[in-house]
Amino acid sequence: MSTFGELVEEVAQEPQLGAAGYEAGVIEAKGPWRLAWDRLRHDRVAIGSSVVIVLIAGMAVFAPLASALTGHGMDAQYHLTGLTSAGVPVGPRAHFPWGADEEGRDILVRVFYGARISLLVGVSSAALAVAGGVVLGMLAGFFGGVVDTALARLFDVVLAMPYLVFALALVAAIGGQGGILIDIAVISFFSFGAVARIVRGQVLSIKEKEYIEAAHSLGAGSLRVMFIDIFPNLLAPVIVYFSLLVPSSIVFEATLAFLGLGVPPPTPDWGSMLQEAINWYNPAWWYVVFPGGALLATTLAFNLLGDSVRDAFDPRYNRLFARETE
Amino acid sequence: MLLEVKDLVVSFPTPDGLVEAVRGVSFAVGAGKTLGVVGESGSGKSVTAQTVIGLTRGARVSGSALFEGRDLLKMSRDQLRQVRGSKIGVVFQDPLSSLHPFYKVGWQIEEAIRAHEKVSRAEARRRAVELLGLVGIPHPARRVDDYPHQFSGGMRQRAMIAIALALNPSLVIADEPTTALDVTVQAQVLELMKRLQAELGMAIIMITHDLGIIADMADEVMIMYAGKVMETASRHDLYYEPHHPYTTGLLGSLPQSGHEGERLVPIPGQPPSLIGPPPGCPFWPRCGFAMPKCRLEVPPLRAVPGAPGHTSACWLPLELTGYSVEVDAARHLAAVAEGATAVATASGAEEAQP
Amino acid sequence: MSQGPRGEGPRSVGAVGEGGGDRPGVLLELQGVTKHFPVKGGGFWRKSHDAVHAVDGVDLQVRRGETLGLVGETGSGKSTLARCMTRLLPLTSGRVLLDGEDITDLKRSQLRPYRRRVQMIFQDPYGSLNPRRRVGSIIGDPFAIHKVADGAERKRRVQELMDLVGLNPEHYNRFPAEFSGGQRQRIGVARALALRPELVVADEPVSALDVSVRAQVVNLLADLQDELGLTYVFITHDLSVVRHVSNRVAVMYVGQVVELADRHDLYATPRHPYTKVLQSAIPVPDPEQSERRARVQASGELPSPINPPSGCRFHPRCPKAQPICAQVVPRLEVKFQDPPSHLAACHFPLADGEELPRAEAGDVARVGPGDGDRRAG
Incomplete structure (x- = not known):
């Protein structure tokens, strides 16, 4: 994830403090990014969920390898080996570690390939929603007045829309011809409002800070104040929100696919696999468990990581201690 | 001695290291006397007082704090709550956040009384009105039904003092009670505290960073720095020797x-x-x-x-x-x-x- | 003392009346400056017509090279006045003249050249520095905004500034959180001085600092004034600090200047009862003096600036108030045989050595019509 790359870069630039800080009369402290990174590094939940995310990403990247190892194509149908003579999918066994589906396709291979769609759609729609939300939220919060009123109403309208109804209508209109781009567009459209609202609120409070007044008193223009002074303070909440938006986008994508809006059928997708599994879960539990488990693991890992990142930026003990010493 | 604190050590474990806020502090307050505790930010003066009355959370505490012969640091939460409010009154810096915004001022004073004494609501209300009058709130019988936001900053602090005094405590701990107030209002509140002490005879621990307030109020002074006591002296000796x-x-x-x-x-x-x-x-x-x-x-x-x-x-x-x-x-x-x-x-x- | 950047040198030390000011020696002039803020609310459908009278008709002159102290309590309008002087806020009415040039109606882009000449130091050493930016970049802001220097040149000049204000230039890459309160205030000072301003408006620059560190920053500001020939407007609620640093002091009460005098005159012969009350309210760090001195107190608390008292705004709290005080606004003028520099706005000014009637214990508690929070609520 690129945002974490930036974070790491920030940390790398951090100067190391001398051991004898108190001798020089310096209160030993670290920069905000460094502090967050240090906390994250020591957070077991963050490490665990990062490992899971890396594993899922590995599944996506190495899906062709899984295909090669099992000898099963992504959507090849193995009616002889994958189905019993009665036409029922076979359960987990040596040839089909996670079993087969009703067409005799290898679920393991399909779950691996499905990770590609989930991650791609999840990450890119979250990124798009965050980008749009930050830009619009900043404009609304910074300029206020008519701009704010108009944009804030737009956010409200987007948030008030019943997205499931909208999605069903969309399925009815273009069902079956959807594609990954439509997925991303729909998901980010329904997600950016929440981001924009949060960013707007942040900007409104940052705008009142003395350092913003200081920038104005130095003669800084609007663009400079927005990007040099306000934006860096939005990064922490935006990173947190991004990491929480990824899992909800993945779920959203699965929902759309479940409803029939998404990548066209032969391409494996966790959501559409679950949909197809509906009729088969009774004999073929593996048909539900593995795609569902992958979806659950991914979203859980992203959510937990998001929580950890938030705690790292704004830990409770820090606030507590600030009050004690003030 | 009314309160005798010995070898108080308070530290807060944080992921960044152990914060040693108080490192071996001992002091005593006599009945009816005023102890001034002076220190800058991070000197541990507030943590010391908060620990004594059991308001520090997540801290490692050792030492003893004998109040009327009983160790406050060994008491259970319920026992402490009984002592706090009835025997020890507390006044904090920020009266706005210490008073609950949704309840009437008088009701909050009544609750403070009824938490410790079995009295009727009418009796508690009568005493609330009396207390508001005592701390110089005009028309107390009417203003007892005001909400905190209808009080000015100085009046809120007077109301806090009224709550602290509700059960006639033998000790009042005042943690920067006037820092949030304007100087002319601060002068009024300090004068009030002196008057009430003369009338009611309670001891006061006055925690402040302002050496001017201490010169006005304290009998004995304790200077703290980096979690330690640097000097204790009578008011006169501290300023002149x-x-x-x-x-x-x-x-x-x-x-x-x-x-x-x-x-x-x-x-x-x-x-x-x-x-x-x-x-x-x-x-x-x-x-x-x-x-x-x-x-x-x-x-x-x-x-x-x-x-x-x-x-x-x-x-x-x-x-x-x-x-x-x-x-x-x-x-x-x-x-x-x-x-x-x-x-x-x-x-x-x-x-x-x- | 440390060697500061010598590139430009102080622009105009002692250059009295330079730039065509119509009065010699006056750097900044305020004429009837008034600032009202509309009160939000008043219901969903109709707008409220109330306004906070933050500053009401202030006339002041700031002379080149002096330190003008501005003292007042909450709601006195001193911080708003600072933001009117620096034109961070638009005025409701009145004029602001910098070196004789009217800057009252200039737009933000037109103001930019004046921003170099007038700078501010802010109160909160935690709030006035962007927590997500490095100190070098914060102090270098003025150079970047005014395109004065960049790259290595900017870094060199920032480090010179850090040295000038007593910071270790090697800490260029640190974040504000890595500095203590006093050091952070030095960062704010360095930023304000980067472009060699003529006038520095300091809004409670030491109020948030601990005693021992406060003295360091007060000394630093004094040294920089000597070295760079700065003019200060020093705003504070702390009468003992303002007495220490200022040449002249203006006492403000609810949006108006009630007394203006040279430091010595203000403390020796205060004319306005509010000045006297303010003086006696300050705790003195000296037990004997503290016991000796007569403590006069104003009854009640500060009135609301939304609906300020009529006539003299201090009259509801004033021990000397007469009926006329509630009706006629007193003019700021010379009283008795005072020098022309000593002005007071009072119908019944205090004579030399006159004491105010000492407030009775019961009286102290009387919250008169001055208790404004009720009306504000």
């Missing part, structure tokens, strides 16, 4: 009438971090009189001869007082300009006036 260089430094930093436009004499450098504070005397990196011994050994509180109750945690000879920073002013100023800390020497000791 201070021993510890930190105390003289603090007094010297204040602008004084008759010396307008002259340079102030600041203490150079910054207070130490409470995570891994320096060994030895915590003040030595900023002290103009520091000797090699100061870096290595923590000076204990030693009695200053001829002055009962006057103790100083300093290795300098106790026979001399008033280690004026001014003798070393030139060197300090140079040090400040360089952003460095004064180098430790013992040279200043001889120059100090007795």
Whole structure:
């Protein structure tokens, strides 16, 4: 994830403090990014969920390898080996570690390939929603007045829309011809409002800070104040929100696919696999468990990581201690 | 003694290290007396008081705090709650956040009374009105039904004092009670506290950073720095015969009438971090009189001869007082300009006036 | 003392009346400056017509090279006045003249050249520095905004500034959180001085600092004034600090200047009862003096600036108030045989050595019509 790359870069630039800080009369402290990174590094939940995310990403990247190892194509149908003579999918066994589906396709291979769609759609729609939300939220919060009123109403309208109804209508209109781009567009459209609202609120409070007044008193223009002074303070909440938006986008994508809006059928997708599994879960539990488990693991890992990142930026003990010493 | 605190140690474990907020503090408050606790940010003065009344969370605490013969630090939460409010009243800095915004002021006072005494609501209300009158709220019978936001800042602090006094406590702990108030209102509130003490006879622990308030209010004064007691003395001795260089430094930093436009004499450098504070005397990196011994050994509180109750945690000879920073002013100023800390020497000791 | 950047040198030390100011020696002039803020609310459908009278008709002159102290309590309008002087806020009415040039109606882009000449130091050493930016970049802001220097040149000049204010230039890459309160205030000072301003408006620059560190920053400001020939407007609620640093002091009460005098005159012979009350309210760090002195107190608390009292705004709290005080606004003028520099706005000014009637214990508690929070609520 690129945002974490930036974070790491920030940390790398951090100067190391001398051991004898108190001798020089310096209160030993670290920069905000460094502090967050240090906390994250020591957070077991963050490490665990990062490992899971890396594993899922590995599944996506190495899906062709899984295909090669099992000898099963992504959507090849193995009616002889994958189905019993009665036409029922076979359960987990040596040839089909996670079993087969009703067409005799290898679920393991399909779950691996499905990770590609989930991650791609999840990450890119979250990124798009965050980008749009930050830009619009900043404009609304910074300029206020008519701009704010108009944009804030737009956010409200987007948030008030019943997205499931909208999605069903969309399925009815273009069902079956959807594609990954439509997925991303729909998901980010329904997600950016929440981001924009949060960013707007942040900007409104940052705008009142003395350092913003200081920038104005130095003669800084609007663009400079927005990007040099306000934006860096939005990064922490935006990173947190991004990491929480990824899992909800993945779920959203699965929902759309479940409803029939998404990548066209032969391409494996966790959501559409679950949909197809509906009729088969009774004999073929593996048909539900593995795609569902992958979806659950991914979203859980992203959510937990998001929580950890938030705690790292704004830990409770820090606030507590600030009050004690003030 | 009404309250006797011995060897109080309070630390907060944080992922960044153990914050040693209070490091072995002992003091005593006599009935009806006022103890002034002075210190800058991070001196541990507020943590000390909050720990005594059981309001520090997530802290490691050791030591003892005997209040009327019982150790507050060994009490259960319920026992502490009984003592707090009935025997010990507390007044905090920010009256707005101490009063609940959704309940009427009078109701909050009634609750404070009824939490400790079995009295009827009518009786509690009668006493609430009486208390509001006592702390100088005009038309108390009417304003008892006001919400906190309808009170001005000074009146809120008066209401807090009314709650603190509701059950006629023998001790009131006031943590920066006037810091959030304007000076003219502060003067009113301080005057009120003095009047109430004369009328009701409770002891007060007055925690503040303002040496002016202490000069006005305290009988005994305790100076804290980096979680330790630097000096204790009677009000007179503290201002006119201070021993510890930190105390003289603090007094010297204040602008004084008759010396307008002259340079102030600041203490150079910054207070130490409470995570891994320096060994030895915590003040030595900023002290103009520091000797090699100061870096290595923590000076204990030693009695200053001829002055009962006057103790100083300093290795300098106790026979001399008033280690004026001014003798070393030139060197300090140079040090400040360089952003460095004064180098430790013992040279200043001889120059100090007795 | 440290060597500062010598590139430009102080622009106009002692250059009295330079730039065509119509009065010699006056750097900044305020004429009838008024600032009202509309009160939000008043219901969903109709707008409220109330306004906070933050500053009401202030006339002041700031002379080149002096330190003008501005003292007042909450709601006195001192911080708003500072923001009117620096034109961070638009005025409701009145004029602001910098060196004789009217800057009252200039737009933000037109103001930019004046921003270099007038700078501010802010109160909160934690709030006035962007926590997510490095100190070098914060102090270098003025150079970047005014395109004065960049790259290595900017870094060199920032480090010179850090040295000038007593910071270690090697800490260029640190974040504000890595500095203590006093050091942070030095950062704010360095930023304000980067472009060699003529006038520095300091809004409570030491109020948030601990005693020992406060003295360091007060000294630093004094040294920089000597070295760079700065003019200060020093705003504070702390009368003992303002007495220490200022040449002249203006006392403000609810949006108006009630007394203006040279430091010595103000403390020796205060004319306005509010000045006297303010003086006696300050705790003195000297037990004997504290016991000796007569404590006069104003009854009640500060009135609301939304609906300030009629006539003299201090009259509801004033021990000397007469009926006329509630009706006629007193003019700021010379009283008795005072020098022309000593002005007071009072119908019944205090004579030399006159004491105010000491407030009775019960009286102290009387919250008169001055208790404004109720009306504000």
